[in-house]
Amino acid sequence: QIDFLRVFCGMSVKEAVFWLLDFAGYRRIENPVKQPLVHQVSQKQAEERKPFVLPEPAGDNSYLISYLNQERGISRAVIDLFLKDGLIYESRHYHNVVFKGNDKNGVTRFASMRGVFDKQGKPFKCDVTGNDKNYGFNVVNENSTELVVFEAAIDLMSYVDIFTDYESNKLALGMLADAPLETFLREHPQITSIRFCLDGDEPGRKAAAELMRKYYELGYEVEDCPPPAGYKDYNEWLVAAKLNLNRMNKRADEPVRA
Structure with a gap:
């Protein structure tokens, strides 16, 4: 029906869907006041923002590499690529992983930190003081028309590792609002x-639905790509995939008993 209305009535996909819903008796409730999904950064907040200073880098990235590889399962190839591109580094104090969010000119406008030493199961996470929350951790390819969106920087890196996707643009929001x-x-x-790879929990699913609706209406092709059922995030x-692979390899190496 949608294709028929597009071809013979000259409707867009959006117009055709709404026409069919009206025809079937579903009444749309128009909201006269557009409610923004995103928590925009107000002018007052911008004026009150403290100076943005990136943490001093450590002498090497050994703690960063150990944490992302051993604790988070990210391959050395992916870690080395992000280090080479200057998107991540290890801070001198406390050895936190620093994730940099750059603007189109390569200037860092945002940075978040993730501790490598979890205390009693409690992770350390924070944004660097003075950062601009209208930006997020991102990977740019000007030759690609596709953007893949995540909640967290580590999920973005995990996705690259899983799918070896080095072509698409990628963005970690660092939150569920869409200012970045x-x-x-x-x-x-x-x-x-735009492909939305947000978390599989309730907040992530709700945000994905809202964002897909918003950007579809803005004219973008959208797709919901959550992690498989049973996994919270990428x-x-x-x-889990790396753990299962290690178990399989271990079994394959075991001697066959007569």
Whole structure:
């Protein structure tokens, strides 16, 4: 029916869907006041923002590599690539992993930190003081029209490891609001399609549905790509996959008993 209305009535996909819903008796409730999904950074907040200073780098990245590889299951090849591109580094104090969010000119506007020493199961996470939350951790390819969106930087890196996807643009929101997404799309107008790889929990599913609706109505091709059922996020999926692979390899190495 949608294709028929598009071909013979000249409707867009959106117009055709709404027409069919109206025809079937579903009444749309128009909201006269557009409620923004994103928590925009107000002018007052921008004025009150403290100076943005990146943490001093450590002499090497040994703690970072050990944590991301051993604890988070991310391969050395992926870790080395992000280090080489200057998107991550290890801070001198406390040896936190620093994730940098750059603008279209390569200037770092945002940075978040993740501790490598979890105390009593409690992870250390925080944003660097003075950062601009209209930006997020991202990977840019100006020749790609596709953008893949995540909640967390480690999920973004895990996705690269799982699918060996080095071609698409990628963005970690660092939250469930879409201010970084709006900024990225404005700075990279070649983007035509967005894949949302948000978490599989209730907040992630709700946010994915809202974001897909919003950006579909803005004219983007959208796709919901959560982690498989049973996994909270892409990193949990990666860690489980690596663990299962290690078990299989261990069994294969065991001698066959007569």
